[in-house]
Structure formats: C-alpha cells, structure tokens
Amino acid sequence: MSSPLHELSIDSIRAGLLAKKFSAEELARQSLAYAEAENPKTNAYLTLSPERALTAARAVDAKIASGEDPGPLAGVPIAVKDVIVTRGLRTTCGSKLLANYVPPYDATAVIRLEQAGGVILGKTNCDEFAMGSSNENSAFGPVRNPVALDRVPGGSSGGSAAVVAQETALVSLGSDTGGSIRQPASFCGISGVTPTYGRVSRYGLTAFASSLDHIGPFGKTTRDAARLLQAIAGRDEMDATSAFAPVPDYVAALDGNLRGLRIGLPREYFGGLESETGDRVTSAVEVLKKLGCEVRDIGLPHTPYAVAAYYIIATAEASANLARYDGVRYTTRSASAKTLSDMYRMTREEGFGDECKRRIMLGTYVLSAGYYDAYYLKAQKVRNLITRDFAQAFQQVDAIVAPVSPFPAFKIGEKVKDPISMYLSDIYTITGDLAGIPCMSVPCGLTAEGLPVGLQIITRHFDESTMFRIADAYEKASH
Amino acid sequence: MKITEQEVRRVADLANLALREDEVARMAQDLGGILSHIDKLNELDTTDVEPMAQVLFDAEETATLREDRERPSLTNAEAVGNAPVTSGGYYKVPRVIER
Numbered sequence: 001m002s003s004p005l006h007e008l009s010i011d012s013i014r015a016g017l018l019a020k021k022f023s024a025e026e027l028a029r030q031s032l033a034y035a036e037a038e039n040p041k042t043n044a045y046l047t048l049s050p051e052r053a054l055t056a057a058r059a060v061d062a063k064i065a066s067g068e069d070p071g072p073l074a075g076v077p078i079a080v081k082d083v084i085v086t087r088g089l090r091t092t093c094g095s096k097l098l099a100n101y102v103p104p105y106d107a108t109a110v111i112r113l114e115q116a117g118g119v120i121l122g123k124t125n126c127d128e129f130a131m132g133s134s135n136e137n138s139a140f141g142p143v144r145n146p147v148a149l150d151r152v153p154g155g156s157s158g159g160s161a162a163v164v165a166q167e168t169a170l171v172s173l174g175s176d177t178g179g180s181i182r183q184p185a186s187f188c189g190i191s192g193v194t195p196t197y198g199r200v201s202r203y204g205l206t207a208f209a210s211s212l213d214h215i216g217p218f219g220k221t222t223r224d225a226a227r228l229l230q231a232i233a234g235r236d237e238m239d240a241t242s243a244f245a246p247v248p249d250y251v252a253a254l255d256g257n258l259r260g261l262r263i264g265l266p267r268e269y270f271g272g273l274e275s276e277t278g279d280r281v282t283s284a285v286e287v288l289k290k291l292g293c294e295v296r297d298i299g300l301p302h303t304p305y306a307v308a309a310y311y312i313i314a315t316a317e318a319s320a321n322l323a324r325y326d327g328v329r330y331t332t333r334s335a336s337a338k339t340l341s342d343m344y345r346m347t348r349e350e351g352f353g354d355e356c357k358r359r360i361m362l363g364t365y366v367l368s369a370g371y372y373d374a375y376y377l378k379a380q381k382v383r384n385l386i387t388r389d390f391a392q393a394f395q396q397v398d399a400i401v402a403p404v405s406p407f408p409a410f411k412i413g414e415k416v417k418d419p420i421s422m423y424l425s426d427i428y429t430i431t432g433d434l435a436g437i438p439c440m441s442v443p444c445g446l447t448a449e450g451l452p453v454g455l456q457i458i459t460r461h462f463d464e465s466t467m468f469r470i471a472d473a474y475e476k477a478s479h
Numbered sequence: 480m481k482i483t484e485q486e487v488r489r490v491a492d493l494a495n496l497a498l499r500e501d502e503v504a505r506m507a508q509d510l511g512g513i514l515s516h517i518d519k520l521n522e523l524d525t526t527d528v529e530p531m532a533q534v535l536f537d538a539e540e541t542a543t544l545r546e547d548r549e550r551p552s553l554t555n556a557e558a559v560g561n562a563p564v565t566s567g568g569y570y571k572v573p574r575v576i577e578r
Contacts, residue, residue: 104557197534211533240543243536308517319494326495328570333563340575345497357496358509361487364494365510378520380530385523387531420512436534461536 001037003167004030005077009220010170010227014074017064024064024075028057028119031077035121035168042144042153044162046082048122049089053077056119063117071117073231078113079169081160082123083130083206084215086110089120093206094128094138094156097331097351107204108239109173109215109232116231121169124159128353129322130175130208132156133183133422134415137355142412147189147452151409154184157218161188164218171219171228175205177212178310179404179429182441185218186404186454189443191225191471192218194429196462197436198243200229201236209317210241212310212433222442222471226250229464245462253465254472259292261470264397268303269428274407280453281403284444287477288401288470298397300389303431305382307423310430312366312379319363325351358419387435390458399470400458403428404441408451428456438464442471444478480514482507 004027008016016022032050039045063070085091085103092098106114114120127137135143135158143158145151146166153162157174161184164172174181176194185192193216200215207213217228233247265285270278289295327333327347334346352360366375393400405425415422432439438461441454455474459467487507491498498506555568564571 101561104553104560198536237545241533244538244542245536302523305520305523308519311513312517312520323495327563328572329559330561331563338573340573341495342497343573344495348495349497349499352496357498357502358506360494360496361490361506362510362513365482365486365490365514368490368493375517377530378525380532381525381528382520382523384528384531385525387534419509420516423513423516461534 001034003034005167005170008170010073010076010224013076013170014070014072017060017070017075024057024060024119025054027075028053028077028121031121031169035163038166038168041149042146042162042166043141044125044143044153044159044166044168045079045122046092046125046140046159047090049120052089053119053121056114060117060119071115072227073113074117076118077121077170078118079121079124079160079163079172080110081126081157081172081174083126083175084110084173085204085206086120086123089123091123092140094126094140095351095353095356096139097325099139099332101330105204108201108236110204112232113173118231124157124163124172126159127156128356129206129318130156130177130180131318131355131359133179133426134410135159135184136412136416137353139353144412145188145409148409148450150411151451152187152412154187154409156180158184160218161185161190161192164188164190164220171217171224173215174218176214176216176433177209177314178433179426181216181218182404182429182439182454182456183426185441186452187409189452190218190220191222191440191442192216193225193229193440194432194438195229195233195464196243196438198241199438199462199464200232201239201242203236203238207321209314210321211317212314214433222468222475223251223254225440226254226468243462248465250465250468253469255469256473256476258288258470258473261293261399261466262397263288263293263295264298264393264400265295266298266300266303266393266400266402268300269402272406273403276447277403277405277407277453280445280447281455284455284474284478285401287474291473291477296397298393298400300393300431302382302385302389303427306386306431306434307427309379309382309386310434311362311423312375313383315359315363316367316376317363319360319367322356322360355419383434386431390435390437394460398459399466402456402458404454404456405429408447408453432458437461438467440467440471442475480511480518482511482514
C-alpha cells in the first residue's frame, strides 16, 4: 500500500480540493487510516487525533462548498511535535511526567496552521523535553528511521521527521534548540527549517532553553516547508520575543535564479566529517556552482567552542525551565512522598529520564554559587564571538553552505552510552542556534548504504527567502 | 575535571532531584566528562567581550507594550484540570509545617 500523500504537495492538495477531485475529509480519512496502519513500524506518532482532524477537514470542505477561500494550507495533513501544546489533545513532551497532560490551550503556531486550513492528524514522538539527538530519550520508546528501520531518525524532532519521510503526514512542525529540526531532516532525507530566532511565536512551545528555542517546519520539498513557515511566521503578542519584522512571500522567492550569489564554505565544518558525507556535500556545492553561485572559502574560527558554550547555556536555561515539573500543577506525582519537599524530589527523580536529569544537573551546577562567572558568563561571551563570526562572514557572502551532521543516521543503541560523543555530533547545527540565524537542511543524496545526507544552508537574520531560493533551485537541479 | 559524589549530592539537592546511589556515581562520571570538554572555553581570552544573553533585533523601545484590555483567561476547572491532587478548586500538596 502506498501513502495517499505520495504524489501530493501543499499546492496540489489545494488545487485538487478546488477542482473537486477529492474532499478534505476523504484525504484526512485516508491519511489517518494509513498513519494508523504504518505507525507501528516507526513509533513516530504518539497520539492520533481523528476527531480534531475530521472537524478541521469538514470545515475546509464547507468553505469550498460555499465558495469561500479555504486557506493556503487547505486540507493539508499535518503532524505536530509533542512539545507543542494542543488544546484538548494529550501533549506528553516525550516524558512520563506528562503522560496524561491535556493542555487547556493551543500554541499560536497550531492556531495559525488550523486557521490556514491545515488538518492536524496527531502528535509526534520526540526526545524527552526535546533533549537528545537520536529520539532514543523518549519515555514512549525510540522512533525508527523509515529509511532504515534499525537506525535512529535523529532528534529531538525524530517523530516529526519520520512521519514526513514515511508519508504518514504531508508536513510537520518540529522544534530546534541545537539542531533538533535540521539533523533529523538530514537523517530522514527531507527538508527541515530552523527559522530566524523570533520568526515564529513560541507561545505554547514547552520551554527547553528559551534563548535558543525555535519552532520550524518539515516537508518533503523546500516549497512545502516554505508554505508552512509562511502560515506560522510573524509577530504574536503572546510571545514577547517574537519578531516584528514583516514576513515576505517565501514562495515568490523560489525563482530558481542563483546567478551571482556569493556562497561561503566554512573550512571549520569540513574537518571531522565521514568521507561519504563530505563527498555528497562537495557534489552539492558543484551543482550550486553550475547554477551560477560564486563559491569561496570562509572562516568561522570559533566553531570548535560552540558545543561547550551551548551545553552551558542550554542546560542552565533548561534547569530553570524544568523546575516547574514538580508534582503540583501538570505532572504525575510520586505516590510514596509524605512531605512537600519529598514530593518535589521524588516526583522529579521518578519522572525524568536520564538525559533530562543529566542536563538539569549540569545546568544547576554551572549556575550554582561560585561558578556563574567561570561557566555561564564565559559561555555567553563565547556565544557573542560565534555570532560575530557569522556577522563577519555575511559581509563577504550571501549564504553559507555546510554539512548538517558529520555522519548519516546511526544504529539505534550505538551512541546511548556516550553522552559527550552524542553532544559533539551536533557541532555543525548548534552554531546557527547560538547566533539565531535561519538555517535549513535539504537532502543532497545518499551514501552507498542508502542513507540520506543533508546539505545545510545558512543565511542572514530574517533572510529565509535566500535560503529557500538556494534550497529549491538545488532540489530541482539535482533531481 | 573531577566531580566528587559529595558535589553531585549538593547539586541534586539544589535541583530537587532525589538521585539514587547508583545514579550519583554515574552522574559524577558524566558531569566530570562534560565539564572537561567545557574547559576548552578557557583557551579563549574573552576579557573585552560583551556577554550575549539573547538574540536581539532593532525595535522601538515601546514595541512590546500592548493595549491593556480585558480578555478571557483559563477557568478554574481548566487551570487545575491536570493537577494530580486538588481540593475545592485549589492545588493540594502534602503538609508543609508539622504541628
């Protein structure tokens, strides 16, 4: 059985609906049935939401019947990472603590998707509180990579990448704090976008590291990802950090014209790669040259310090953000605690998985008395140096192109015992989050074993248009 | 960098985590390893570098101020709806002060 979404895109679904070739309800029913049948292979969905999906689909059909515009995402089957809250629909954050949490409100991004006609099929598995690079840290079991079922889909948005690759949703939302959208997109062979910091409201995104958290889209193509971002981007008064900058027409930028565009290859990103990954990225650069790009070497000299700075800043912020899971308001509560203090301590001990505990501990340590200057303040200064590296590079080039991950999808279980090597694998994605610039992963071929490799495209703050233009032109030229 | 089990227990207390004995030992090892990597930051002289807490963009100073108007908030039932133990519309927790 092939997916009902196999030949479809956001644009073709809209066209099909308007031409009455199929209804949104039919597409939603078929997609839900396919997702239910296929999900056991990957464990990518944690919850399907047929009622919500069919209500949204019927509303689209009613609009079409009455001659109203059904919206830019009309009838599009969408999956949402389970760290983004959905009113009345269980939102677990991949954590045992929130196994029964049913949010009383919707995230702004979710509201905007549904206002645009999108149909939410369900919620996707992820590393607990978005902490991980392999989706092995979920309390509800790992996600399997649809391309190779014995391998990880990447993380932390592993489920959101897997559903798009498996075609159990057309597009999806993920979140990215250190690479959690781009790395799984590269591992699963799809497009994944981390927009500029503040481009998409985080209202309703469960906070991990607030100065680094982003919501962003996944799609089979750059065009679908751009359409999805279009629908959710823009100022939201419910998130004081959301940006005021106007949102341009991203799809209008997909004109295929890369002539004269200056592209930088950061030499620090090509040192520690597996050779096949390096080869695929190098071939992609050749395609960009043929399309008229002017390619030059650049330096981003503080790259080797990014992982260290990130694991101070992200864990410090996480240790504060995760303090709220205390057995009082949202979470399950330890049954054995007799006093208030024990209730906090035992609820958290029993509820958090190993990786969350490790990060809470590291974050608490670096913020504790006497260590603040040596760790947190130092890391913030290094973050500034990394951000300046990019600012200087963007005086010479319009975009930066690099690998996403040093290697393709690894085997489930291969790296779980070694947290540092897992952290270091995020080296090429963490820098973009620290600087807050837009970055995306676009598929750039397969290894000999058939594992996808991702090409990372990075542009200036709020210049998603150039990033999408490059990705889209590359996609078309390489197919 | 070496982290002692005593330090791990002190930090676990600050973080309200009742770590088990086997976790204390493993945590000492894991944190020590991560902090050794983090020591790399000391290679950089950052004396004159401003710390960066957040990505900031230009906007008017009053940009984030909004009109003060009434709007619906959660009902009491919604607010306590996910709590493990409630009583009379309040969150209920174990006794704090012993008589």
